[in-house]
Amino acid sequence: MGLAMSKQDLLFEIGCEELPVDYIAPAQRQLLAAVESKLNEARLTYTALDCDATPRRLVLRVRGLSAAQPDLEKEVQGPTAALAYAADKTLTPAGEGFLRKYGLTAEQVEVRTGRLLAQVRETGKPARELLPDILSAAVNSLAFPKSMRWEVSQARFARPIRWLVALLSDEVIPVVFGDVTAGRITRSHPLHSVSRLEVKSAADYAQVLEQGWVVLSVAKRREALKQLLAVRAAESGGRLVEDEELLDMVVMMAEKPGVVAGGFKPAYLHIAREIIVTAMREHQRYFAVEDAQGKLLPCFLAVYDNPLADPVNIRPGCERVLEARLKDAEFFFREDMKKPLASLVPELERVLWIKGLGSLLDKTKRLETLSEWLAAKLEPSAQATAKAAAHLAKADLITNMVQEKEFTSLQGIMGTFYAAAQGAPEAVAQAIREQYQPRVAGDACPRTAGGRMLALADKLDNLVGCWGAGLIPTGAKDPYALRRAAQGIVSILLEAVYRISLTEMVLKAAKGFSQFKEKGAEIAAPVQAFILGRMETELANRQYRPDEIQALLAVWADDLGAVAQKAEMLRTLRQEPGFADQITTFSRVVNILPKNTPRAWAPEAVLPAILPEFFQVEVEKELYRAAEQAHKDLNRLLAAGNFSGAFKRLTELLPLIDRFFTDVLVMDQDEAVKTNRLNLLLLIARLLWTLADFSRLVISA
Template sequence: MAKDLLFEIGAEEIPAGFMPNILGQLKQLAITKLNDAHLPFESIATYGTPRRLALIVTGLADTSADISERHKGPSASIAYDTEGNATKAAIGFARGKGIDVADLVVEDGYIYAETKTAGVPAKNIVADLLPELIHSLNFPKSMHWGNLDAKFVRPVRWLVALLDEEVIPVEFATVTSSNVTRGHRFLGADEIIIANPASYVQTLKDNFVMVDQDERRQVITDQLHVIANEKNADIVWDDDLLEEINYLVEWPTALCGGFEDSYLSLPDAAIITPMKDHQRYFPLVNKEGKLLPMFLTVRNGSNHSIEVVQAGNERVLRARLDDAKFFFNEDRKKSLIDRQEGLTKIVFQEGLGNLADKTERLLQLGRVFAETCGLHEDATVVLERATELAKTDLTTGMVTEFTELQGVMGKEYALLDGESEAVAEAIFEQYLPRFAGDVLPVTEAGKVLSIIDKIDNIVATF
């Protein structure tokens, strides 16, 4: 009779960025180890929240399959003497395969040993397999805790291992398995008995833990869009941000917050970056694409006292935007061209001088590439001006505080300084592409500036 297996590793909060890879590893390791053990199953699913990793195997066979194997031995001329008696070579080969020498088979001039291994009960296989899963997982960073030698992504606090209703004994870092898990840190019960693997997902849901990450992601998406529609607004969508939020919460509840209109005088990037990269908020825009003084975020909990949570998020964002406003106003006291002297104070690379030295190298490279690439005279002028200003935004308070804005604020400040749109765009495009799948430069000057900047990084460094 087929059985179901549940294995849950309960831990302190796991970094959201690690979760997709860990769940993928857990599933693939389980598939590989079950196949290696010749233990059939119907399906495997992995679930994850900030506090738990879970594996559910359905339709697990009672025992592993019987294994029949055929082992090739030495040639028959070596295995038997001229009178047909088995030699030491044949006797040793048979003993090694656990069979009687009389059961050896001769075929094609060689001897063969045919062996059969009886299936092993699933309980025994699983008891050995589950600890292997824990030890086989790899993480970008692991932790020791207490005085233990065990390592894991975060300290392990509980283990659940069930084969149908039976607890499978597993121990890791002094924690022993049981049928007891934990609910939401604040809303659920501290101890929850899991009757069997089939009831796991619903039992946790009853305790405010939406363990299925796909369901959780869809709930978050739906909640965000409902609120945005109520506000007659569109979301500045980001799939990576959604994925991160998905692994930061166990019971998602979306909410909308706001900030003062006065902050909208800042460049959009100076508002959006603190929202998305620092606070994990989704900005909202109107139907014309103009930024609104509102944001969406997701709480890890119910809607109880949601207005208090909203006020707290607004207060934190207001402090971030105050910082941005201060840095912006301070930066505007000096134009980009007047910031060139500041480049001498920023080391590019030991042995390769400062950013002023790098800028000089880029200017020389730009002249060569402009000619080689056949740049038009106007584009060449744009390239030289953009190269002079390319690194100057790295001296600004805004980029120092929000490093993600390098190039972005360079473009904004260049436009405010009265530089041409072509120059401003090239300053932004110098860093493109920033990652695999990113947009590429489109202007002629931007393309060349992007290339020479990367060539200088590679050639000068190596």
């Protein structure tokens, strides 16, 4: 078997000091993608590629890597024939230079269109020669939210890189990064007595790590932890309070994880469950345990990373830390209860919301107006609740509890506790908690009407405020979480099936900002487009086809509830016989219009006038009358949300449209007649576009 045919396994380990937990998974993905694309670029093939990680290492493995690039046949160009040959057809120095460069004989060169050309065969380089650059470039390409320098080389990475292992089968690939050159020495778990371990070949690596007390596989650590947590929870007399996100974190915090169970004084159980769970989770990364009825038990489960230790020795420390945190939480709670939330509201004036956008008190006032206005339109019975909840909504941000770093995630939740304990109506208290919902993608929307109004108002205020101040998300940077805000608006509007205009909401929200009151109209379009971007994702998640989504969002889509209903209508219509033919005719109307005719017409937009005196054929007049009548009916049907009725009404125009195309030549030589005909078709298109741009649907025969 020749060199080019043999396959080898590659191991590449980046050994670091402990990486930040939430950097690891993205780094794995980036490393995989970078190596994959660089191998492809280098024409090196492989059978499998994977990347695993522990807190102290990123490990890339390539299986079945080709030992060398295949040879490359290519055509090379030389100087012009005039330059390469002298008058006597002998080669000039320029011509000889070309031959020398590629090792060619004169016979291998041809002249085409006045230029020297030759077919050359570039011998593929062995993988081992190419890999040092490929791998060091891949490491360099990793991007972290924050990176650091640590050594003379000034290299940057998330944390210091202390060793590299790169082996192609059993051969060291001398990858260089900063001051470190790759070899075959990896490191064991920090507690192992032998810290440096030799890796003989890529195939031995997994076994070496195992001997070094390192569980390399993320999936294996996760599975092992899951089982251990369940066992320890049962031993503590309860069951684990599942928390996948926390599990993902702790999996990245230990190379050989263990789980220790501990307890806290049952007296603390009178503190709200969320506070206890947060105190355990946010800082300590402990799991909670509950009984069969779902009541919290005075227990916790902590993950540790010491294969030698008897957990009995680790438990007391873990308990003491939690005790101190619960004590703090209890203290904050008691202190906070001394000051009613309502009394904190005026103090919000001292707290900046976002630079250039005033204080939290300003925000509070805007939320009061906006949520009351929204309620008047969407939930008239919740008007008073929405306003009262908005008044108190931000007050918990200056309570002792929420100001404490580890409890900031309790914003809203603490407001609900305090408001309820201080006698606010239940609906008001509930709305305060729900204002931040959905907190993450997939999180539940607010359950109460007041909560939905406040949540919508808060998100709109965030979006519009940031947009007005020019704090627009770019690329991966979205410091004010505006994508999440837009996603939240979409989710709430769709779940509650609210019918309201995005533009109207944005204009109303903008009015609340003294900083750019008059700019509302300017930002309405981009904010609407930004929200529609999220709507597109939402529709895709709901398994609508890309062409359906395009058809729906190409037209004026300002009312998301309507868009959702139209999407459903499209899905149903597609199943009906005759739909394909209907769409073909409708598309004819649209396709004859100038290419760049805008599809998104706001309801108040005025169409070019149609002048009956220019009509020349009877069918034109008839179609115009029918379209006008359909227009009136359509307005009524659309207002009632009867979209399939509207579509049906439009199909009644089809016979006339067909006749129109048969009897009339749209592109008449008389410019005025032609324009008038196009304007008539635009009117019909405009009626279609109140539903969707059907011409974008992909119709299979």
